[in-house]
Amino acid sequence: MKVDGRWRRTIERDGDAVIVLDQARLPFEVAWLRLTTLDDVARAIRDMHVRGAPLIGAAAAWGVALALREGHALDHACRVLAATRPTAVNLKWALDRMRTARDAEAEAQRICDEDVAGCKAIGQAGLPLLRDGCNVLTHCNAGWLATVDWGTALAPIYAAHEAGMRVHVWVDETRPRNQGLLTAWELAQHGVPHTVIADNAGGHLMQHGRVDLCIVGTDRVLRTGDVANKIGTYLKALAARDNNVPFYVAMPASSFDASSDTVEIEERSADEVRAIAGIVDGKPARVRITEATVANPAFDVTPARLVTGYITERGVVAKV
Ligand code: MRU
Numbered sequence: 001m002k003v004d005g006r007w008r009r010t011i012e013r014d015g016d017a018v019i020v021l022d023q024a025r026l027p028f029e030v031a032w033l034r035l036t037t038l039d040d041v042a043r044a045i046r047d048m049h050v051r052g053a054p055l056i057g058a059a060a061a062w063g064v065a066l067a068l069r070e071g072h073a074l075d076h077a078c079r080v081l082a083a084t085r086p087t088a089v090n091l092k093w094a095l096d097r098m099r100t101a102r103d104a105e106a107e108a109q110r111i112c113d114e115d116v117a118g119c120k121a122i123g124q125a126g127l128p129l130l131r132d133g134c135n136v137l138t139h140c141n142a143g144w145l146a147t148v149d150w151g152t153a154l155a156p157i158y159a160a161h162e163a164g165m166r167v168h169v170w171v172d173e174t175r176p177r178n179q180g181l182l183t184a185w186e187l188a189q190h191g192v193p194h195t196v197i198a199d200n201a202g203g204h205l206m207q208h209g210r211v212d213l214c215i216v217g218t219d220r221v222l223r224t225g226d227v228a229n230k231i232g233t234y235l236k237a238l239a240a241r242d243n244n245v246p247f248y249v250a251m252p253a254s255s256f257d258a259s260s261d262t263v264e265i266e267e268r269s270a271d272e273v274r275a276i277a278g279i280v281d282g283k284p285a286r287v288r289i290t291e292a293t294v295a296n297p298a299f300d301v302t303p304a305r306l307v308t309g310y311i312t313e314r315g316v317v318a319k320v
Helices: 038-046 053-070 074-082 089-099 104-129 155-162 179-190 199-207 233-242
Strands: 011-014 017-021 032-035 134-138 167-172 194-197 213-216 220-222 227-230 247-250 275-280 283-288 299-302 309-312 315-318
Touching: 011 053, 017 053, 032 038, 032 053, 038 053, 038 074, 053 074, 053 089, 053 104, 074 089, 089 104, 104 155, 104 213, 104 247, 104 309, 104 315, 134 199, 155 167, 155 179, 167 179, 167 199, 179 194, 194 199, 199 233, 213 227, 213 233, 227 233, 233 247, 233 299
Parallel strands: 134 167, 134 213, 167 194, 213 247, 247 309
Antiparallel strands: 011 017, 017 032, 220 227, 227 299, 275 283, 309 315
16 A cells, blocks of 8 residues: 555564554554564554554564564463454464464565455455445454555455545544544545544444445454454444445455354453544644543454355355
């Protein structure tokens, strides 16, 4: 994808380090973070400087490579990284690959390159679902920023845009961390028309025929076909079903968890709900909006019965 008109990946090797686009500072500032140690990578994942299931996996892979260079044992590196975030199965998937890799750096690079190819394939697979002039609703950020390149849910939209199709995206704000602002930022970088909406607006827009289809990403698709994704996804799927709007999940192979039918839902800090990031007096700042007791479950599970189909690298798997 393009950042300020230049093609970049979200994670790139830079000599003995890796550099990542710092998503904790977007969309207010564009800054790259240099990661050189296991601790750097673990902190970047935990504090969401890098986020989005496929990118978490790719960053963890590089975390192992950097850890081995520092002299850490493989087991220790994998344990530290596995403990950073519990819901995205891509993290475990990447660490499993790193455990058996002969050359850690080559394997980390391969995971990144495969992610780019896989996301591009998801884009091509999902392209026939879109029509000229259509309106797509998406939740959270499952775009370029959440992967190494192209994104998952946004990949078909980028493919359509590249093919000259006019597509407009309704972007859910996605409280509490507002990943929708990341989606708006990257769509703007690429010139794709979009409108940010409050999370509560989607049902209304669907009722009034203003959404042709929903495409979301996923942190883990269980063997039942149930979909763990950013909190609020389930409500969108319910509204879509009630309004006969197709609801698609873009899903790379690394997000499929064939081994279980439950998932741990990450509970994040109350401060993410109590404060909101923005610009104050021209500078990035956080504003407290409540001191109340709050809960902050970061993901929910959408039952497979509400999913129209899964957009994979190999094509669209429709529900029967
Ligand atoms: O908490 P986040 O921002 O890492 O959550 C991201 C999501 O829920 C995405 O929709 C999901 O990881 C798919 S990204 C291609």
